[in-house]
Amino acid sequence: MSQAIQKTLRDSAAMRWTALLLLALAMFCSYIFMDILSPIKDLMQETRGWDSASFGRMQGAEVFLNVYVFFLIFAGIILDKMGVRFTAVLSGAVMLVGGLIKWYAVSDAFIGTGLEAWFTNNLNWNGDLPIIGAILPFCDGMPASAKLAACGFMIFGSGVEMAGITVSRGIVKWFKGRETALAMGSEMALARLGVATCMIFSPYFAKLGSQVSVSRSVAFGVVLLCIALIMTIVYFFMDKKLDAQTGEAEEKDDPFKIADLGKIFTSLGFWLVALLCVLYYSAIFPFQKYAVNMLQCNLTLNPAEEGTFWADSSVTLIQYIIMLVVAICAFASNFSKKKNLKYGLMTIAAITLVVYCYMGYMRGTAETIFAVFPLLAVAITPILGSYVDHKGKAASMLMLGSILLVICHLTFAFILPAFEGNAVGGTIVAYVTILVLGASFSLVPAALWPSVPKLVDEKIIGSAYAAIFWIQNIGLGLFPALIGMVLNNTNPEGTAAHELDYTWALIMLAALGIAALLISIYLKAVDKKKGYGLEEPNIKE
Numbered sequence: 074m075s076q077a078i079q080k081t082l083r084d085s086a087a088m089r090w091t092a093l094l095l096l097a098l099a100m101f102c103s104y105i106f107m108d109i110l111s112p113i114k115d116l117m118q119e120t121r122g123w124d125s126a127s128f129g130r131m132q133g134a135e136v137f138l139n140v141y142v143f144f145l146i147f148a149g150i151i152l153d154k155m156g157v158r159f160t161a162v163l164s165g166a167v168m169l170v171g172g173l174i175k176w177y178a179v180s181d182a183f184i185g186t187g188l189e190a191w192f193t194n195n196l197n198w199n200g201d202l203p204i205i206g207a208i209l210p211f212c213d214g215m216p217a218s219a220k221l222a223a224c225g226f227m228i229f230g231s232g233v234e235m236a237g238i239t240v241s242r243g244i245v246k247w248f249k250g251r252e253t254a255l256a257m258g259s260e261m262a263l264a265r266l267g268v269a270t271c272m273i274f275s276p277y278f279a280k281l282g283s284q285v286s287v288s289r290s291v292a293f294g295v296v297l298l299c300i301a302l303i304m305t306i307v308y309f310f311m312d313k314k315l316d317a318q319t320g321e322a323e324e325k326d327d328p329f330k331i332a333d334l335g336k337i338f339t340s341l342g343f344w345l346v347a348l349l350c351v352l353y354y355s356a357i358f359p360f361q362k363y364a365v366n367m368l369q370c371n372l373t374l375n376p377a378e379e380g381t382f383w384a385d386s387s388v389t390l391i392q393y394i395i396m397l398v399v400a401i402c403a404f405a406s407n408f409s410k411k412k413n414l415k416y417g418l419m420t421i422a423a424i425t426l427v428v429y430c431y432m433g434y435m436r437g438t439a440e441t442i443f444a445v446f447p448l449l450a451v452a453i454t455p456i457l458g459s460y461v462d463h464k465g466k467a468a469s470m471l472m473l474g475s476i477l478l479v480i481c482h483l484t485f486a487f488i489l490p491a492f493e494g495n496a497v498g499g500t501i502v503a504y505v506t507i508l509v510l511g512a513s514f515s516l517v518p519a520a521l522w523p524s525v526p527k528l529v530d531e532k533i534i535g536s537a538y539a540a541i542f543w544i545q546n547i548g549l550g551l552f553p554a555l556i557g558m559v560l561n562n563t564n565p566e567g568t569a570a571h572e573l574d575y576t577w578a579l580i581m582l583a584a585l586g587i588a589a590l591l592i593s594i595y596l597k598a599v600d601k602k603k604g605y606g607l608e609e610p611n612i613k614e
Contacts, residue, residue, distance in 0.1 A: 100479035102301035106294035111439040115570035129557020134210035134223035135230035136550040148235040158312040164236035165302035171229030180288040189490030192217035265447040272444040285324040342528035356585040368439035403452030467520040468597040476515030478586035486579035513538035
């Protein structure tokens with residue numbers, strides 16, 4: 074009888090993985106919307122008059138409230154006071170509100186309204202200041218649609234940050250004492266596939282039919298945010314039933330405390346990891362928002378002729394299914410105990426990846442080429458995490474990641490343009506570089522985040538993570554705008570969207586990687602001197 078009473082939803086593998094799927098799908102949808110305009114930057118310039126600076130400010134607005142209005146801290150307080158299920162639904166609703174505002178901003182319905190006139194005549198702040206000017210989400214000369222879209226993206230960014238910390242807490246609640254690491258890895262893998270999904274389908278919807286419409290792409294993202302909200306509502310009732318079965322109150326982490334900042338900010342190890350984080354993420358996430366346009370400007374692309382198989386819209390779906398096969402087989406191979414099955418899955422993943430790349434080349438579109446970015450990361454993140462757990466070498470892996478980051482951005486800056494006119498050679502260089510960049514990105518969650526508990530006292534780990542996230546968001550808000558400003562200042566006014574010179578913008582990103590490399594070298598030296606244990610395995614055998 075007692076065993077029957079103790080049986081809960083959490084004890085059922087099907088139920089706890091269903092709960093994970095609901096949370097992971099919500100994050101998957103939010104990741105798609107986060108970069109929904111990234112692969113159609115050229116169309117935003119052509120149809121809405123957004124130059125690179127306007128585009129960058131709008132993209133950087135995502136984290137403005139989190140950083141400068143401290144909503145990131147408020148989100149943690151809400152989660153601590155109200156619990157997982159309430160905060161999950163709230164985050165879904167906030168993301169949807171922000172998404173709807175952004176959709177309205179780029180829709181034809183906004184054109185000619187009094188609201189457009191108001192945004193045209195107001196919020197024309199001076200954007201010429203070196204650093205402060207890049208932080209501001211609005212500036213003189215921005216189209217009204219970009220300003221309103223920035224407002225919507227700010228609200229969305231507040232919701233997505235809230236969702237991120239809520240999902241982590243939810244996974245811990247449902248998987249504590251079970252497959253927590255696998256659950257977190259699976260959620261991260263699915264969320265990252267959102268980037269590839271966005272790259273493939275955003276241009277597809279924008280160009281669907283006889284007339285280009287960027288609002289269709291954003292509408293696609295809004296529909297997904299509606300699905301995300303539904304997922305959180307279903308999770309709400311599952312989570313409520315679990316609490317009713319256990320009779321326990323929701324688990325809560327220690328809330329963020331201002332008093333903890335003194336202990337955190339006096340730790341040299343914390344500052345080194347925080348700086349590594351902001352430099353590393355600033356060289357990747359802002360780059361994602363410009364990557365497709367960068368490829369359009371540096372690759373010789375031969376788009377498929379109308380009426381051929383490769384130009385048919387159905388190929389988009391076929392290519393996406395192949396991409397899913399790559400991701401699923403590559404990820405599953407990490408957890409197969411049978412060698413034959415393991416290598417069989419790896420072989421299928423490799424073959425389908427080649428097929429995907431060939432299809433991307435034949436279609437001749439930059440967005441389908443960049444969509445391979447998360448695939449290698451999905452494949453090797455579990456491998457790297459397991460290596461750090463059992464072998465250590467976290468500081469060394471951070472050095473390797475920084476080196477790869479520098480090599481990739483310099484390759485984009487100097488080697489890729491050298492293949493102008495060579496469609497095959499340029500595409501191969503692009504694919505290899507993008508895959509390696511994705512692999513270097515995997516080193517951060519595998520090596521950096523697990524290192525934090527070794528650098529600060531256990532009682533203030535939650536506060537340390539909150540502080541790192543806040544510092545990280547400063548870079549994520551600053552560098553999209555800086556990239557746009559660099560592009561505007563290094564290209565003649567009126568340069569076509571497909572003819573921009575990205576050299577100096579990529580050099581700036583490579584410089585972030587060099588700075589990260591120097592800090593990681595210093596971190597390794599400090600670790601050796603102070604004995605943080607970063608090079609030691611997490612699991613002591």
